[in-house]
Amino acid sequence: MDKKKKRLYMRTAILAILAGLVVYTLYTNLTRESRGNLEAGDQAPDFVLTDLDGEQHRLSDYEGKGVFLNFWGTWCEPCKKEMPYMEKLAKEYEGQVEVLAVNVGESNFQVKNFAEQYGLTFPIAIDKGKEVQETYGINPLPTTFMILPDGTIDQIVTAGLTEEQIRALFESVKPSS
Amino acid sequence: MGKVKCECGHVNPRGTILCESCGRALTEEAKKENLVDMRYEGSARRSQTYNKTIIDKVWNFFSSVKVGIWIIVLILVAASFGTILPQEFYIPSNIPAETYYEDVYGTFGKFYYMIGFHDLYNSVWFIALIAALGVSLVIASLDRVIPLYRALKTQRVDRHESFMKKQRLFAEQKASLQASDLEKVREELKKKRYKIREENGALLAEKNRFTRWGPYVNHVGLIIFLFGAMLRSVQGMYIDELLWIREGETLQIPGTDGEYYVKNDGFTLENYKQGEDLEVFNEAIDRVGTVAKNYQTDAILYRDENNDLPGAEPELTEVLHDDIQVNQPMKFESFAVYQTSYRQDEMKAMHFALTNKETGEEFGEVVVDLFNQQETYDLGNGYKVELLGYYPDFDGFTKEGEPTSRSPLPNKPAFLFNMISPEKPDGEVSFVEIQNTMEPLGETMYKMKFKNLETRDVSALTIRKDLTLPILGIGGIIFMIGVIQGSYWNHRRIWIREKDGHIYIAGHTNKNWHGLKREIHAVLDGTAIPEPEDRQKD
Known part of the structure; x- marks a missing residue:
């Protein structure tokens, strides 16, 4: 091969490798903060939790139905506000959209007390080891993941919700049959 | 094809200043000079020769030592800005950075935050600067080491007298070389561990050529070091997490993907006590009141055998017991758990x-x-x-x-x-x-009468894993080898040649000319060969 051409190829190759390394470094550094955070469209990570009645709930068992996955705490005011709407709509959409409320790790007494006070009948689980919260990257409460029947995340809502908003969310994930 | 053919018949790459083989000056400037510039042996630095495509232009930019030095200066200046105020990493985590800098440092702090200096070392432009330094190191080194290697490899024994005349150490005498003199010179040179090559009645003695590669070995080490630093941002290579754990609690260790749990089996804070500890501590105890002697978390490490799904009930098997003290971490796999902080009496x-x-x-x-x-x-x-x-x-x-x-x-x-x-x-x-x-x-x-309060301490543990350390270590060692290789030896050459009834002798070294002169003096002592004089008096 022409020596000059060979040199050009060589230089191009070396520069390409260096550029690749630089771009990769910048990319990994820029995305470090958000790495691992879930987004709409992602597969909802599977988990298993035991509810207050001792029943196990595995997310993948809900395939075919929409899931309203709500992370909450007893001290959180907006959580308290949206719970009655969740209760009402959970009954209305029974069999289509399931509500699964995950407490972020308080005592059984507090959660039970709360559930009784608000007359909640949907399954409530306590994430004692905070593993599920960590997997889902929960920061502010309440955070709600709307999960489609195929197990992908449709929406992530980090705010207290009104009845109409919850209804709209339920509609968006209910199975289409 | 842009080649330069020397009178001696050797074909040199374009841009060559001194013929690689015989040493004749090939450019007009070099011909005019009294002393030749021996940097890179007068070889063609490639960057200087081709400058047509965009690739060549980028290449030549990074090949320039001047550019490299500018990059280093910029990094130094930029890095110093990051030290004016504490970085975001070190400010209290319960106060948002937006307000912290303005509240604590006023308008200056506000601008400091706005410009982004609060997280300078992770900023895109700072990383880009470091990356530019890496690129500059690779290209500038390649562009110099290859021609230098070529030139030193193809150098002839019988250099042209014009080359010898332009060396800093040079002498010329109308005479002919005596076989006995040559024999003695050879012997002396060998004693001084020179490698001797002879051709056509010319002699070249050379030693420590390897020292010329020192700077490039050094650069290789630096590049490995930078590469290791880069790997820190790759997932799984570097973990630095904080875990607050109360006495009696068993918690998942962050960064281990739920595989490991740790139990805090008790936290202890000991102070030095007057009377109990050595007398030397008394003065300090008197002055400040309490002096901490030990911060310790008694830890038990568990492995979770049921770690398939988040939320699954852990099945813990004990792995080890360890007392974590400051600078005495608990180690397992590639993790180390350090005592970092504490809060008493929760x-x-x-x-x-x-x-x-x-x-x-x-x-x-x-x-x-x-x-x-x-x-x-x-x-x-x-x-x-x-x-x-x-x-x-x-x-x-x-x-x-x-x-x-x-x-x-x-x-x-x-x-x-x-x-x-x-x-x-x-x-x-x-x-x-x-x-x-x-x-x-x-x-x-x-009524419910308050009787008693039970409290416990909370310990903060830092979980750290750094797989880049060995790479950084190797980079550092190679860096030092390069420094030593380039610093403690000198590349010395002595040319002796007889031509047309003249004896020519010249010497060259990359540093420590005095040492070379002494060596030549000792070698020529007692022979008729003239001793070269230093023509660059300073």
Whole structure:
């Protein structure tokens, strides 16, 4: 091969490798903060939790139905506000959209007390080891993941919700049959 | 094809200043000079020769030492800005950076934050600068080491007299070389561990050529070091997490993907005590009061054998016991767990006695665990206490009269009790917070008398894993090898040649000319060969 051409190829190759390394470094550094955070469209990570009645709930068992996955705490005011709407709509959409409320790790007494006070009948689980919260990257409460029947995340809502908003969310994930 | 053919017949790459083979000057400037510039042996630095495509232009930019030095200066200046105020990493984590810098440092702090200096070392432009330095190192080194290697490899023994004449150490004499003189010179050179090559009545003695590669070895080390630093941002290579763990708690270790758990089996803070410890500490104890001697977390490490799904009940098997002290981490796999911080006396449980207000008689003690409450506490003989509500961080009442909690942490616990006694089988309601009792549903016969508070310490552990350390270490070692290789030896050459009834002798070294002169003096001592003189007096 022409020596000059060979040199050009060589230089191009070396520069390409260096550029690749630089771009990769910048990319990994820029995305470090958000790495691992879930987004709409992602597969909802599977988990298993035991509810207050001792029943196990595995997310993948809900395939075919929409899931309203709500992370909450007893001290959180907006959580308290949206719970009655969740209760009402959970009954209305029974069999289509399931509500699964995950407490972020308080005592059984507090959660039970709360559930009784608000007359909640949907399954409530306590994430004692905070593993599920960590997997889902929960920061502010309440955070709600709307999960489609195929197990992908449709929406992530980090705010207290009104009845109409919850209804709209339920509609968006209910199975289409 | 842009080649330069020397009179001696050797074909040199374009841009060559001194013929690689015989050493004749090939450019007009070099021909005019009294002393030749021996940097890179007068070889063609490639960057100087081709400058047509965009690739060549980029290449030549990074090949320039001047550019490289500018990059280093920029990095130094930029890095120094990051030291003016503390970086975001070091400010209290409970205050947002937006407000912290302005609150603490005023307008300057505000601008500091706005420009982005609060997280300078992770900023795109700073990383880009470091990356530019890496690229510059690679290209500038390649562009110099290859031609230099070529030139030193193809150098001829019988250099042209014009080359020799332009060396800094040079002598010329009308005479012819005596075989006995040459023999003696050869012997002396060998003693001084020169490698001797002879051709056409010319002699070249050379030693320590390897020292010329020192700077490039050094650069290789630096590049490996930068590469290792780059790997830190790759997932799984570097982990630095903080875990707050209360005494008695067993928690998942962050960064281990749920595989490991740690239990805090007790935290200890010891201070130096006058009388007990060595006398040398007395002065310090007198001056500051308390001097910490030891921070220690007794830790038990577990592995979770049921780690398939988040939330699954862990099945823990004990792996090891260790006392974590400052600088004495607990190590497992590639992780190290360090003692980092602590908080003493967090509330754990409260003891109350069900007490008859009038008689002061007590009917048993109730211990409310602030992290795991019971619904009822049976005291026997018809006495029972029901817990109606628990508010760990009591924050007042809502309009409807409902008690609220600010957070889930037991900072200011409050309780709603129902006290059942033989006299009041339906119970009496009492709201109890620290140093305050309310009777929301009317006056009661009994009260919950505060007896005791159980506290425990909270320990902060840092979990660290750094797989890049060996790479950084290797980079550092190679860096030092390069420095040593380039610093402690000199590349020395001596040319002796007879041509047309003249003896020519020249010497060259990359540094320490005095050493070379002494060596030549010793070699030529007692021979008729003239001693070269230094023509660059300073």
